[in-house]
Amino acid sequence: MSQIPFLLQGARAGFKYGDQKLLDGASHDGLSDAYSRQAMGCIGDSISERFGITRKDQDDSALESYARATAAQKAGFFAGEIVPVTISAGGQDTVESQDEEPSRLRAD
Numbered sequence: 001m002s003q004i005p006f007l008l009q010g011a012r013a014g015f016k017y018g019d020q021k022l023l024d025g026a027s028h029d030g031l032s033d034a035y036s037r038q039a040m041g042c043i044g045d046s047i048s049e050r051f052g053i054t055r056k057d058q059d060d061s062a063l064e065s066y067a068r069a070t071a072a073q074k075a076g077f078f079a080g081e082i083v084p085v086t087i088s089a090g091g092q093d094t095v096e097s098q099d100e101e102p103s104r105l106r107a108d
Helices: 026-032 038-051 055-074
Strands: 085-089 091-095
Touching: none
Parallel strands: none
Antiparallel strands: 085 091
């Protein structure tokens, strides 16, 4: 998220005289609800409270999601969606062809 740009709405059409508003892209497009403009963390808290979803429920759901993603990746379900990328570092090339996120889970 550190590479998300700042936004200048209306810049394509040009600006008239005066100051313009610079928007933080992470906050505007990524961390705020598109409808209410509330922070996503606050939305998550209110939804959890409204529907009685506990932290344990959320953790269990996340663990199940990781298990499903790992199984699907091992079964080759994502092979047509992941493009291998060659990474050159220290004079050596490494090809990454798997989503690395499922393997990062530390459930302890």
